[in-house]
Amino acid sequence: MPVSPSPAPAPALSAVVARLRAAGCVFAEDEAELLLSAARTPAELATLVERRAIGHPLEHVLGWADFRGLRITVDPGVFVPRRRTEFLVEQALALTPPGAVVVDLCCGSGALGTALVSALPGRAELYAADVDPAAVRCARRNVAGVGGRVHVGDLYDALPVALRGRIDILLANVPYVPTGEIGLLPTEARVHEARVALDGGADGLDVLRRVTRAAVDWLAPGGHLLFETSERQAGEAVETVTRDGLVPQVASSDELYATVVIGTRPDVPGRTTASDEPRP
Template sequence: MQEFAPPLTFATLVTRLRAAGCVFAEDEAGLLLSTAADPAGLAAMLERRVAGLPLEHVLGWAEFCGLRIDVDPGVFVPRRRTEFLVRQAVALAPERAVVVDLCCGTGALGRALASSLPGVELHATDVEPAAVRCARRNVGGLGTVYEGDLFAPLPGVLRGRVDVLLANVPYVPTEDVGLLPAEARIHEPRVALDGGDDGLDVMRRVVAEAPRWLAPGGSLLVETSERQAARAEETVGSSGLVARVVVSDELYATVVVGTRPR
């Protein structure tokens, strides 16, 4: 007689997840249970998580700014701390803002901003084809997603018109990438993590071009780390933008804002 494995219970899920090193095993068990379509799907999701895949890749989504964002395998997972960058952008955006989201990944930042403000004209770019496919689903009819490097694929008519320029660029120094948790190091694209020798290489490229794309009074917002903040602020200021650093202790987030003078 064929034997069938008993259905996975909440307690069993917690035990397996905890043994695999998941710190928030109870929360993850609840998410797996609520997301799985059937017992077989639940078992498959559990095995993927135990094997070390990021929870968001296992679930197929992440919560960001109160939205459910699709997250495909191999695509950078939006971090909760980056919600702080979006809050700053919402506070700065004028009515019917023109918004550009560089290094958009899943498109979470642009979608969150466009969902918070009426009449936004949203454009987003990413160099990773998998990210572009994912972002196009998430952004939907709220904007347009282009495949290409930073500003390169954007329509030229946007030059001098951008009110809010979101740039969640990679900022991990190359030598520190190997120290990242395995979930990021193994399962997220290196291009979304590695910021060069000091972590600021991609940011410098963005800053060099940003003044030509920003409208008078428009702002660039870049996430960075606390230890990089002073150098990042100096770099943004050297481009002619008025730079300042804003910090959230709650989310352990640091954002550099550079505003083009009117």
């Protein structure tokens, strides 16, 4: 029977903490303990510590991120789910009906869809999509545990056509950093995460507009689109949602510094959308 490698010796803790502190890691003690628990040999520990010290995100070094109590696999280069985005999942939980069809658009690691479906009391259909093949490979490992499917492609183009008009919850953690502000991001994000997951265009809302433009055709009557934005972008985001036929609502969390906009497709008898029209 193979023997598991012994953990790194306890005296290494102080040395790891000192190295991380010297590199500017604010939570050096906590990070050191995580790195020590992840390393199987002293050589592996040295590699992990050095990667963290030169600026790789802790989640990329460990290979996972804690998101709503779940250990989400995060590969190098893939967008790291932020704690503030847990607020978006909380909002979605309150709106998700039994047996819901859930789509995680711009899914990255698939953290949002995985966390939402994991927290539901019953079964749900989960579909996720991203334009970045590396993110899709990562997401497939995360959503497998909840029976989800992941597709690669540009927004709705990636989704099965059969989902048109059937989506109850559409999670869209779209990139919303204005192009001109990418250079102001922390090095961890700017250098080590895919730019396509960060850059939202000139005003940060380019991708969002593409999502809202077609949302009413993909949502079921009464279905909800939820996305995160900044506090200063919320007003224009609400206007975009309204213009594209959805009823907007804004939720915010001071504790998490999170702003979420919810757009609901009106459940109006007799309303016709592109998905309802007869096809040739």
